[in-house]
Amino acid sequence: MSTMKIPYNRVHARGDVLFAARGGKIHSFSLHDGKHISTWQHPDVEKVADVVKATSKAQNEATVAMEVDDAQGADESEPPAKRQRRQDDDDADNAPAGDSETTAADAATQEKDKVHNNGEGKEEGKNKNKNKKGKFESKGHHFARVPDRPVITQVTSTADGRHVLAVSGHDKIIWVFEHDGQGRLTQLSQRTMPKRPSAVTITPDSQIICADKFGDVYSLPLIVIPRSPSSTSRLSTPNPVSTRPSVPAANTLTVHSKRNLEALNHQKKQLELAKQKRGDTAKADGPDFELTLLLGHVSMLTALVIGESEQRRYILTGDRDEHIRVSRYIPQAHVIESFCLAHEEFVGDIVIPASRGEILVSGGGDEELFVWDWKAGKVLSKTSVLSLARDIAPETSKVAVSGLYTLLYPSESGNLTYVVAISEGIKAIFSWQLTAENTLNNPSVMELPANPLHLSASAADNNAPPKLFVAVDPRQTPQAKSLHMFALTLNDGRLTVDTEPLIHDESLEAAEMEASESEIRSLLYTVENLRKQTGGGEGAGLEGAEADAAEIPATEDQE
Structure with a gap:
């Protein structure tokens, strides 16, 4: 079985620094000269x-x-004596x-x-010498099982870049770092979530909003405050069940519509079931850090953004069951403002375009991207992703949008807003200009040497065009590097890319662990698995959370 270096799978540009994660490590690079600055490593590496x-x-x-x-x-006619x-x-x-x-x-x-x-x-x-699970056995004995590989699944930062947040998927931990502005990180806290986080964001009021694979959305403070003056530990691991509040934040006096009353009753039932399961085993003093359940879906959550309209904030969440929900912000997150319902396949990602706060763009397992008035729950326009994918891969029959991004491109008439997308397994970056009429025009296909796993755009600085930083999987193209930097140019309203010098990570590449191709695929290719199976196979006929549990790959953490 062939092996290769684990590729970069998350990138995040902030100021003059690029943070790039591969496996259980977060590397930082200077955007001035591409040189490596520092590395943080997960203890499990x-x-x-x-x-x-x-x-x-x-x-x-x-x-x-x-x-x-x-x-x-x-x-030999006789085997040796049995040991x-x-x-x-x-x-x-x-x-x-x-x-x-x-x-x-x-x-x-x-x-x-x-x-x-x-x-x-x-x-x-x-x-x-192998059992069904791939462990090497010997008459009741087996080789040591390799622990789950640490993989950083999320990297983001505060708007001022002073704090960086990362999520390690295998152990469900949210890590918070202090950033000195020069690329060096100092670990401040680590907090184990009840379920595996699938999307996170940091709000302007220093709250972490975290969505997980079992449909719940939590809030927790960015900075850990010790529970007592004598407490100095910054490590905190909660009892997963006890993290839920004992009573809903809302009541029948504050909720009036039929839909929200139903949501409130559902939340009460969930809390009652959790209380019954918990019994006498819950800690009397609760978790070691503040954690508040805000809302829940009945399906796996895949995307999360914070929106603002008329000086009020909202929590926008997308799930595997084709839903996009708009909920009010804390402390009224139980109140549903609207639904954006038009997807027929899973929602892979959502993004609010730069400078267009009341517009939402979503994509996933459908052929198109959707442009929404998210507060009204109304589709404004849509455009085909599949047709662009077929320009470079004619045999493509479906797409799985794995990432949506937004950037501003400076021009003589002012900043132009663009939406950028990647689709799992398609060697390209797709982009569109978002017009004043809320349509996606001037489509562009920027081909890549390998499949993109994640990308990030730097902010336009002093009217200089932004740059794209792309993590790719070079398995099918061994000569390709895993981390690329591209300069953007504008050609008749369409974005094109020019290759910039590569990030200098040769020594990091040599020291990186290797993994089999199948293992890398199971770790990094998870979006297409969100597509529900049809035709009466395993999991057919199930709905909601039951279907999610049936269709999550065997490697998925079920806790």
């Missing part, structure tokens, strides 16, 4: 590296032992998955014993 190294060594030793035994014992099970074998079975110093080393011995005790020949040994 070294653990995974140690286990992978030890397991690989054990597998190699076992393979050598098998080959030697086949060569020397092919004519007795020892107490330390039991200990190995019960050792934790991450204990590489014991389980991986024992695995090599166990594999050798299996070969000596197996009189059925080399071919059957090959077939029996």
Whole structure:
């Protein structure tokens, strides 16, 4: 099985610094000269590296032992005496998955014993040394399971760039860093969320709004305030159930419409069920940090933005069930302002275009992008993504929009607003100009050397055009780099790109861990999996959260 370096999968430009995440690391680069500034590393990176190294060594030793035994014992009529099970074998079975110093080393011995005790020949040994889950086994023993690889799934920052936020998906942790403005990060806090975050944003009032894969939206303060003057710990891990409030923020006196009363009753039922499940096991003092449940969908959440209209804020959320909901901001997040309903497939991402606060653009599994008056829940226009994708990949039959972005391009007549999109598995960036009539015109296809995973645009500075920073997956194009920088130019209203010098990350590339192509795909290609299966297959006939649970890949965290 071929392996390759884990590519960059998240990029975020802020000021003169580019933050780029690959695996469990966040690197920072100068936008002046492309030089590397610093690296933050998730604590689990070294653990995974140690286990992978030890397991690989054990597998190699076992393979050598098998080959030697086949060569020397092919004519033997009797196998050697069966090795007795020892107490330390039991200990190995019960050792934790991450204990590489014991389980991986024992695995090599166990594999050798299996070969000596197996009189059925080399071919059957090959077939029996793996179980259905891919673990190497040896008559009740197995190699150490490699821990889940740490992968940074979200990176964002405050508007002033003083704080950077990241999410590691495998352990559901939100990390907050202080940024010195020069690319160096100082970790301030880490907070484990009840469910895996799928989208996060930071509000102007220093609140983190977090949507998760089970449909809930929470708020938590950006900066952790110790619970008592004597508390100095910045590490906090809540009881997942106890993070929900004991009573809804609303009541029948503050909610009047039939729809919102139904939402309130649903929230009360959820709280009651949570209370019953919690029983006496909940902590009396609650979680170690402030966490407030704001609202919930009955489907996996995929997108989240904060909108503003007439000096009032709103929370806009998109889900797998084709819905976009507009809810009021804290403390009235239980009040639904409107729905944007026109998608027939999952919503992959939503964006409020720069300088056009009451307009929303959405895309996902449908063929088109939709332009909305989001407060009124009205479609203003739509444009085809599939037709553009077919310009460079004629065989394309469907698209899965994985990212939507917005930028301003300076011109003699003023700043022009553009919407930029990427689609999973399509080697291109698509862009449109958003006109004053709220239509997407001047479509452009900017081809890439490999599949895009994420992109970020720098802000236009001193009337200089913005730049695009793109993380790509070079698996099918080994000579391509994973991190690219492009200068934007305007040609008859259409955006085009000119390649800029690459970010200088050669030494980082050499030190990066390797993974199999299938593993990289399972980690980084998740958008098309949101498309619901039809035709009566597994999960057919289910609805809402039940269908989500049935269709989430086996690797998905179900907690």
